[in-house]
Amino acid sequence: MDHRITIAGAGSIGCFVGGLAALGGNRVTLLGRPTLVDTVATKGLTLTSFEGCSEAISSSDVAVTADPQAAFADASLILVTVKSGQTEEMGRLIATHAPETAVVVSLQNGLDNAARLRAVLPGRRIHAGMVSFNVLGRGDGVFHRGTSGPVVIEDVGGECPLFVAPHLDLVCHPRMDEVLAGKLLYNLNNALNALSGLTLAEQLADRRWRKLFAAAQDEALAVFRAEGLAPWSMSKIPVTRMPRMLRLPNFLFRQVAKRGVRIDRTARSSMWEDLERRRPTEIGDLQGAIIRRGEKLGIATPVNRVIADAIRAAEQAGAGSPGLSPDVLLSRVS
Ligand SMILES: NC(=O)C1=CN([C@@H]2O[C@H](COP(=O)(O)OP(=O)(O)OC[C@H]3O[C@@H](n4cnc5c(N)ncnc54)[C@H](OP(=O)(O)O)[C@@H]3O)[C@@H](O)[C@H]2O)C=CC1
Ligand SMILES: CC(C)(CO)C(=O)C(=O)O
Structure with a gap:
């Protein structure tokens, strides 16, 4: 019609x-x-x-x-x-x-x-x-x-x-609650990509960024599990297995990732675009949603908090993507 x-x-x-x-x-x-x-x-x-x-x-x-x-x-x-x-x-x-x-x-x-x-x-x-x-x-x-x-x-x-x-x-x-929970698990990388200043392909090729992404997903999966929510998988890779896949060494990750979402060389997250255009980001609805739900359930979300704080600092600085090294964030979460 x-x-x-x-x-x-x-x-x-x-x-x-x-x-x-x-x-x-x-x-x-x-x-x-x-x-x-x-x-x-x-x-x-x-x-x-x-x-x-x-x-x-x-x-x-x-x-x-x-x-x-x-x-x-x-x-x-x-x-x-x-x-x-x-x-x-x-x-x-x-x-x-x-x-x-x-x-x-x-x-x-x-x-x-x-x-x-x-x-x-x-x-x-x-x-x-x-x-x-x-x-x-x-x-x-x-x-x-x-x-x-x-x-x-x-x-x-x-x-x-x-x-x-x-x-x-x-x-x-x-069941859009399950679909949107599945998408949120991917969107937890929006902030990391924005902080890195890299394309998605470059950023995800670096295991240190993937470890941060996996840790953020682990926290979100714990929250969804406690809520009885089964997140929907957007690709052939079950979303619940993503943290394990993200932590693989590069050569294995490259093989497994072929079954997942296809990404071209220019793609970057919409949050990167927000920082570059000096617009407010959606961090409160992505990492923020996990932090708030975790608080209600008594589930700690320290990795998502570190990431959200880094995005808020970048918003306040108003200088676009800070081009952070993953080591800076890894040192804050360990
Ligand atoms: N971009 C992406 O790749 C993806 C985005 N999404 C989601 O989709 C949604 C939209 O994202 P995206 O398209 O990137 O956002 P954009 O900011 O590119 O688009 C929204 C546009 O709407 C304009 N706008 C807001 N209010 C009004 C109004 N009252 N009258 C006229 N124009 C208005 C905004 O202008 P202004 O900025 O001046 O307010 C902005 O230009 C978000 O929730 C995002 O997370 C989902 C998947 C992928
Ligand atoms: C990159 C993608 C497709 C998934 O995280 C996205 O939703 C965004 O840029 O907002």
């Missing part, structure tokens, strides 16, 4: 998913900041991918505006793609401007963005969602996908708002 889709917060994920949805025949409107509006209105979008594909979407095939009233007026499906810190604000814009019948899907990282939307949009149809792949903006309306994986949308009582979008693998799942 063709939808009238509004992208609520057009940045990396919003432009990529929205652009492909436009290519799939949906009527798409991007709600974005004025600079993005100017760029897309003049240059359209160019979407490239680690698989080598490249799609151009002309400005006549996708509407773009900074005006929430115009963006939401006749939406049938709203994809929320703002950072977690802006969820409530975007929810309130939806409450004011969007038809009651519009279905809302959160395509954000973190565990509870759909719940936050439900709190500001009572009575509306809200679905959690999860984008497993990475997208970075390259300027001039170009957005590049650097890793593999599906988009997962919550099946609520047999209803799941799928839409046509070439190149996207869209799937439904009834």
Whole structure:
């Protein structure tokens, strides 16, 4: 079915998913900041991918505006793609401007963005969602996908708002708490990648960074286990086995990693981009979620705390990625 889709917060994920949805025949409107509006209105979008594909979407095939009233007026499906810190604000814009019948899907990282939307949009149809792949903006309306994986949308009582979008693998799942817990386990590396200043491929090639990532995952897995939550695996490698895999020596890790998420040479975490652009990061919704849940359960999370503190220091310094050595963090956790 063709939808009238509004992208609520057009940045990396919003432009990529929205652009492909436009290519799939949906009527798409991007709600974005004025600079993005100017760029897309003049240059359209160019979407490239680690698989080598490249799609151009002309400005006549996708509407773009900074005006929430115009963006939401006749939406049938709203994809929320703002950072977690802006969820409530975007929810309130939806409450004011969007038809009651519009279905809302959160395509954000973190565990509870759909719940936050439900709190500001009572009575509306809200679905959690999860984008497993990475997208970075390259300027001039170009957005590049650097890793593999599906988009997962919550099946609520047999209803799941799928839409046509070439190149996207869209799937439904009834247990988004498990899917989002599985994604959070990957996202625990966002901060490490941002602190390293390296590409994901360079950073994960270094066993010292992988040991930090594994230790952060161990803490999160202990929290999820205590909560009775079984995290979903995004790749053929069961997510519960990832800490062991990450600790392998380089030559073995390289072999096993071939079965996991595919990563191209340019990909970096969205948190790296946040630091570089001097924007607040989502650390409170990633490491922070594990720290808070651990506190409630009496489970210690010292590694995630060290990582979160380092990100907060980098945010305050406002100088982009600090380009830390993993040894600095390892000395703080041991
Ligand atoms: N990038 C990635 O690879 C991935 C990201 N995600 C998740 O997806 C979500 C979105 O991330 P990402 O796409 O990177 O974020 P971006 O910051 O690139 O995109 C969000 C955009 O929305 C804009 N925005 C916020 N509020 C408004 C508003 N009221 N009106 C118009 N524009 C607005 C923001 O502008 P401004 O910055 O000025 O506020 C920003 O440009 C996050 O939760 C992230 O964790 C998930 C998987 C991968
Ligand atoms: C890198 C990736 C795909 C997984 O951690 C991500 O979600 C992000 O950059 O925010």
